[in-house]
Amino acid sequence: MRKHTYTYKIVGECRLCADVYGPCDGPPRPVILWMHGGALIAGHREDIAPGEAAVFVEAGYAVVSIDYRLAPRSKLDAIMEDVQDVFDWVRTSGPELFGADPGRVGTMGPSAGGYLALMTGFRLKPRPRALVSVAGYGDVAGAWYSRPDPFYRRQPLVSEETARSAVGDRETAGSPGWKDGRGLFYLYCRQHGLWPLEVTGHDPDREPAAFDAFCPVRNLTADHPPTVLVHGDQDTDVPYEQSAMMAEGLAAAGVQHEFITIAGGGHCSLGLSEAAAAETYARILAFLDRYLKRARL
Numbered sequence: 069m070r071k072h073t074y075t076y077k078i079v080g081e082c083r084l085c086a087d088v089y090g091p092c093d094g095p096p097r098p099v100i101l102w103m104h105g106g107a108l109i110a111g112h113r114e115d116i117a118p119g120e121a122a123v124f125v126e127a128g129y130a131v132v133s134i135d136y137r138l139a140p141r142s143k144l145d146a147i148m149e150d151v152q153d154v155f156d157w158v159r160t161s162g163p164e165l166f167g168a169d170p171g172r173v174g175t176m177g178p179s180a181g182g183y184l185a186l187m188t189g190f191r192l193k194p195r196p197r198a199l200v201s202v203a204g205y206g207d208v209a210g211a212w213y214s215r216p217d218p219f220y221r222r223q224p225l226v227s228e229e230t231a232r233s234a235v236g237d238r239e240t241a242g243s244p245g246w247k248d249g250r251g252l253f254y255l256y257c258r259q260h261g262l263w264p265l266e267v268t269g270h271d272p273d274r275e276p277a278a279f280d281a282f283c284p285v286r287n288l289t290a291d292h293p294p295t296v297l298v299h300g301d302q303d304t305d306v307p308y309e310q311s312a313m314m315a316e317g318l319a320a321a322g323v324q325h326e327f328i329t330i331a332g333g334g335h336c337s338l339g340l341s342e343a344a345a346a347e348t349y350a351r352i353l354a355f356l357d358r359y360l361k362r363a364r365l
Contacts, residue, residue, distance in 0.1 A: 069122050074165065076157040077150065082137060082239040084150060086157075087113050088166045089121040089131040098172035098360040099158055100124050101188075101196070102133040105179030105203075105336065108147060108267050109139050109235070109257075110250040112242045123349050128361070130166055132158055135242035136184075139267040140253070142239055144282055148191055150241075151184055155192055172360045174293075176200035178336040179306060183208070186284035186314065189292045198359040200296040200352055203303055203336045205310040206285030206317070209272035212307050213263045219304050220258040231256035288317040294324040294359045296352055300333025326355055 069089055077084040090097060102121075104111035113133040121131045136150040155173065162168025175185040175196045182204020188196050205213075234249040243250050257263040265271050270278040280286050295318055299311035308329075315327040328351060330337045330344075339345035 069118065069125055072166065074161075076134070076154045076161075079137065080239060082241050084135050084137070084154070084241050085113060086132050086134045086154060087116075089133070090125040090129065090166065092166045094167060096163065096169035097128060097130045097167050098174070098197075098356075099130045099132055099162065099168045100356070100360075101155060101158060101173060101175045102131055103136065103151065103175065103177035103181035103184045104133070105177065105181045106138075106243070106250075107254045107257075107263070108144065108180045108183075109254050110243045111138075111180070112244050123353070127353050127357070129356075130162075130168055132162075132168075138235075138240050138243060138250075140235060141237060143269045144267050145269075147184070148187060151188060152192055155188070155196070172197055174198040174200070174356055174360050176202075177204070178202040179204065183284075186295070187282075189284060189295065190287040190289075191281075195291070195293050198294045198296075198356055200298070200356070201311070201314070202298045202338070203300065203306050203311070204297070204314075205306050206314040207283050207310065208264050208268070209276065209279040209283060212310070213258075213261070214265075214272045215261040217258045217261070220255060223255065223259075225259055226252050226256040228256065285313055285317050288314075288321040288323065290322050292318065292321060292323045294355070296326050296328065296355050298328045298330065298338065298348060298352070300330040300335065300337040302332055303335045303337075305335040324359075326351065328352075 072088045076086050104115040113135045116133045124131050134154050136147050159170035175188045177185045182201035185199045185201045231253045234252040297311040299308050301308045318325040338348040
């Protein structure tokens with residue numbers, strides 16, 4: 069499968085890149101803008117599995133997997149600025165570079181990438197045509213993120229000094245998962261309930277209104293794009309209730325959506341067997357085809 073790497077933005081010494089999967093010739097293709105997971109603290113555009121990209125490319129999509137600046141050095145507003153900028157880049161430069169159809173762009177991601185996909189539903193202008201959140205979350209100010217987590221406190225406690233030395237103070241994009249030690253900072257945040265403060269720069273207890281702009285569940289209207297939610301009901305990292313809450317809010321707002329529960333599935337699981345995962349991909353593609361392959365508006 070063909071892959072081309074482009075630089076879509078440079079911020080100081082930080083280069084932000086996008087990997088584009090799919091042929092560059094032929095008729096214009098709808099685009100899936102894919103955002104990696106990693107709690108907005110770690111992760112890399114190459115985290116997308118080649119097989120996953122191939123599923124969408126073979127179905128007629130161009131897949132654009134991106135890097136974005138990472139917390140805690142870059143806060144969530146800056147990360148969303150990167151997402152808006154790459155969305156604009158896909159729509160303006162994508163048609164010439166890789167045959168993108170600028171009127172048919174959707175967003176997708178796992179975990180933090182799923183959260184970013186949900187954020188694009190109200191933060192991007194114009195809004196994407198559809199979005200897919202796999203184990204994403206709609207409320208980053210809730211107790212699950214803003215209080216010490218019992219599951220993570222079973223592990224040896226990480227000191228603040230160790231955590232901060234793991235991330236340094238340089239602006240960074242595209243870290244290789246947890247392999248460079250950035251996972252220690254995430255563990256520190258979960259053990260002490262500090263993720264919302266460290267990633268947004270705001271304290272959810274002292275500044276609750278500041279989180280209106282960071283919680284997709286607080287911003288659901290009839291204008292929200294059609295949405296697919298996928299979540300394992302045994303997820304120990306992001307509570308299953310986060311997607312259930314989003315599904316309830318989407319229904320109340322009258323938004324077209326599908327909520328796919330992976331029974332027995334853990335974090336970012338698409339199915340407990342190869343056949344089950346294939347069925348999940350088929351349901352996601354059927355939904356995306358409905359909104360990204362129909363005639364342009």
